[in-house]
Amino acid sequence: MNQIASVYIATSLDGFIAREDGDLDWLTAANKSVPEDEDCGFYAFMKTVDALIMGRKTFEKVLSFGKWPYGDKPVIVLSRNKLEIPENLSRIVSWSSESPQELSNRLAKKGAKRLYIDGGITIQRFLSAGLVKDLTITVIPVILGRGRPLFGDVKHDISLRHIVTKAYDFGFVQSTYEVEDNA
Amino acid sequence: MNQIASVYIATSLDGFIAREDGDLDWLTAANKSVPEDEDCGFYAFMKTVDALIMGRKTFEKVLSFGKWPYGDKPVIVLSRNKLEIPENLSRIVSWSSESPQELSNRLAKKGAKRLYIDGGITIQRFLSAGLVKDLTITVIPVILGRGRPLFGDVKHDISLRHIVTKAYDFGFVQSTYEVEDNA
Numbered sequence: 001m002n003q004i005a006s007v008y009i010a011t012s013l014d015g016f017i018a019r020e021d022g023d024l025d026w027l028t029a030a031n032k033s034v035p036e037d038e039d040c041g042f043y044a045f046m047k048t049v050d051a052l053i054m055g056r057k058t059f060e061k062v063l064s065f066g067k068w069p070y071g072d073k074p075v076i077v078l079s080r081n082k083l084e085i086p087e088n089l090s091r092i093v094s095w096s097s098e099s100p101q102e103l104s105n106r107l108a109k110k111g112a113k114r115l116y117i118d119g120g121i122t123i124q125r126f127l128s129a130g131l132v133k134d135l136t137i138t139v140i141p142v143i144l145g146r147g148r149p150l151f152g153d154v155k156h157d158i159s160l161r162h163i164v165t166k167a168y169d170f171g172f173v174q175s176t177y178e179v180e181d182n183a
Numbered sequence: 184m185n186q187i188a189s190v191y192i193a194t195s196l197d198g199f200i201a202r203e204d205g206d207l208d209w210l211t212a213a214n215k216s217v218p219e220d221e222d223c224g225f226y227a228f229m230k231t232v233d234a235l236i237m238g239r240k241t242f243e244k245v246l247s248f249g250k251w252p253y254g255d256k257p258v259i260v261l262s263r264n265k266l267e268i269p270e271n272l273s274r275i276v277s278w279s280s281e282s283p284q285e286l287s288n289r290l291a292k293k294g295a296k297r298l299y300i301d302g303g304i305t306i307q308r309f310l311s312a313g314l315v316k317d318l319t320i321t322v323i324p325v326i327l328g329r330g331r332p333l334f335g336d337v338k339h340d341i342s343l344r345h346i347v348t349k350a351y352d353f354g355f356v357q358s359t360y361e362v363e364d365n366a
Contacts (some may be wrong), residue, residue, distance in 0.1 A: 001341075011341060012322075013334075014198060014200045014332075014333070015197060015334075018279060026340060063198065093280045108297040116196035127326070137196075139358070140358055141342070141343035141344065141345045142340055142341065142342050142343060143310070143334060143337055143340065143343065144337075144340055145334070145335070145337030145338070145339075146336050147339075147342070148216070150197070150198035151198075151326060151328070152328070153198075153328045153329050154326055154327075154328035155207060155324055155328070155329055156328075157326065157328070158325065158326040158328075159324070159325055160324035160325060160326065160354070161324065161354065162194060162324045162350065162354035162355075162356060165348060165349070165350040165356050166351070167345065167348040167358070171344065171345035172345075173348050173356075173358055175322070175350075175356055177196065177324055
């Protein structure tokens with residue numbers, strides 16, 4: 001399948017993507033030290049993305065931002081239960097309860113070459129299914145102690161190939177890895 | 184107190200320092216791709232260390248290596264219960280059930296300026312006690328899914344200052360942080 005699924009996410013040094021209640025206050029606070037014209041490669045990454053896949057919790061968090069950050073890219077929200085999509089997003093956001101493999105296959109047939117996988121549980125499901133090709137993780141210099149972890153259990157070790165690391169003046173460290181087992 | 188406590192440790196990308204049973208096979212395997220003359224700064228770091236502090240599990244792991252890796256640096260092993268120290272190490276290894284603060288104070292009076300804190304639980308105890316000054320973490324490009332985590336819960340966020348990151352050709356990424364709250 002000529003399709004790439006990518007992770008692009010920020011974590012605390014101890015590997016959390018949000019507090020237990022989903023709060024991103026620590027990330028918002030850290031972002032205050034980031035120059036306005038610096039997006040840590042997000043725009044360049046997004047240009048390569050054909051569709052986004054995220055879980056319900058992440059979707060609801062993104063909605064709470066007020067401003068929709070993904071332009072008119074198709075977004076598929078994974079949820080067991082049917083989801084209400086706000087009217088103004090109904091053209092670009094859709095709900096699915098497909099498995100990662102089913103969804104990837106369907107999107108591949110529609111020509112989606114690069115998928116952006118977002119949200120802890122969704123990332124873990126795609127990783128476990130062997131569908132993630134690369135991960136770009138931006139480590140924020142803070143230890144939270146508890147929260148929602150980026151990674152969960154996996155059936156066997158996942159070997160990675162380190163591609164590049166960039167340390168920013170404001171203390172963020174961004175590393176990109178490719179999954180080795182998973183050509 | 185004119186004393187620095189430092190962490191210098193390797194973790195998987197998902198933040199584990201050992202498998203659940205303490206096994207370091209993944210680290211041993213990764214080290215096979217490291218050139219023989221490359222120690223990722225360990226020797227230079229060790230030259231600045233006056234004493235090592237570790238927990239019982241880490242001590243027993245180190246004993247299992249066969250070769251004692253710390254020369255004649257004083258090593259204090261923290262354990263609630265009294266520990267048998269092998270005869271050949273009795274001059275340099277001692278057992279203590281002191282709290283991190285008590286031990287730090289005692290060693291400071293003896294002139295120990297830099298302490299090397301090792302092992303997950305011991306690191307977590309020193310972090311929680313606000314005694315860790317800097318952390319050097321070498322991220323190995325593998326996801327384990329489960330194991331003994333480097334970090335545990337903390338009472339409040341610990342803000343860090345990123346000092347330096349080095350990405351090695353063989354895929355290890357080593358970052359040094361200083362704890363901000365903790366001058």
